[in-house]
Structure formats: C-alpha cells, structure tokens
Amino acid sequence: MKVVIAGSTGLVGSALVRQSIASDSISHVYALSRKPLPEAVAKSPKVSVILHDDYSSYPDELLDQLAGVEGCFWWDFYLSPLRYILYKHGCDRE
Numbered sequence: 521m522k523v524v525i526a527g528s529t530g531l532v533g534s535a536l537v538r539q540s541i542a543s544d545s546i547s548h549v550y551a552l553s554r555k556p557l558p559e560a561v562a563k564s565p566k567v568s569v570i571l572h573d574d575y576s577s578y579p580d581e582l583l584d585q586l587a588g589v590e591g592c593f594w595w596d597f598y599l600s601p602l603r604y605i606l607y608k609h610g611c612d613r614e
C-alpha cells in the first residue's frame with residue numbers, strides 16, 4: 521500500500537515515516553513536508569519527499585504525484601484539507 525504522511529518532520533510524523541519504511545505492508549511513503557527530511561530517511565527508496573508549504577492549497581502537480589495513494593496519515597485542522605482531496609483520488613483508508 522502507498523501512503524502519504526503529512527507533518528512528516530514532527531515527532532509523530534517522523535516516527536510514522538520510520539515505521540512505514542520498516543513495514544512490509546507499505547510499499548511507498550510520500551512524505552509531505554514544509555522542510556527537507558533527514559538524509560537517512562529521505563534516501564530510502566521507499567520514500568518520496570514532497571515539499572509543500574501551503575496546506576490550504578493542493579496544486580494539480582502535487583495531486584498527480586499522489587495518484588495511487590491508498591492511505592493517508594494526518595492530524596490537526598490545518599492538515600485536514602488533504603483528507604478530502606485524497607478521497608477524490610482514491611485514498612480510502614485513514
């Protein structure tokens with residue numbers, strides 16, 4: 521399963537990214553972040569870091585990169601638009 525993780529630099533998000541890399545159930549992680557991730561994480565072949573600043577706006581270019589994602593991890597109101605946008609693109613696990 522491909523997943524997207526928002527807030528992937530944070531305490532919870534970074535742990536989710538590490539656990540996802542280690543999980544056989546997760547084939548790829550799209551780490552949505554305002555900042556680069558540590559190199560040790562970003563260099564994993566299972567991780568694509570997508571730098572994105574404005575979580576109230578999701579350009580088509582970004583959504584195209586997320587096509588095929590089946591699950592998303594997010595929290596807090598400021599990240600919630602991602603949930604609705606991903607549903608339109610087939611994200612069916614939350």
Ligand SMILES: NC(=O)c1ccc[n+]([C@@H]2O[C@H](COP(=O)([O-])OP(=O)(O)OC[C@H]3O[C@@H](n4cnc5c(N)ncnc54)[C@H](OP(=O)(O)O)[C@@H]3O)[C@@H](O)[C@H]2O)c1
Nearest residue numbers: 526527528529530531532533553554555573575595596598
């Ligand atoms: N840590 C805990 O023990 C704990 C326990 C219970 C609940 N929670 C909840 O879990 C959530 C995450 O906690 P955390 O400890 O991982 O927090 P954190 O370490 O402060 O990380 C927050 C993450 O959200 C991102 N972020 C913050 N403001 C943003 C914005 N306006 N737009 C886009 N991204 C933004 C940060 O990105 P940048 O790096 O770009 O700033 C960072 O990746 C919070 O809602 C917290 O209340 C945490």
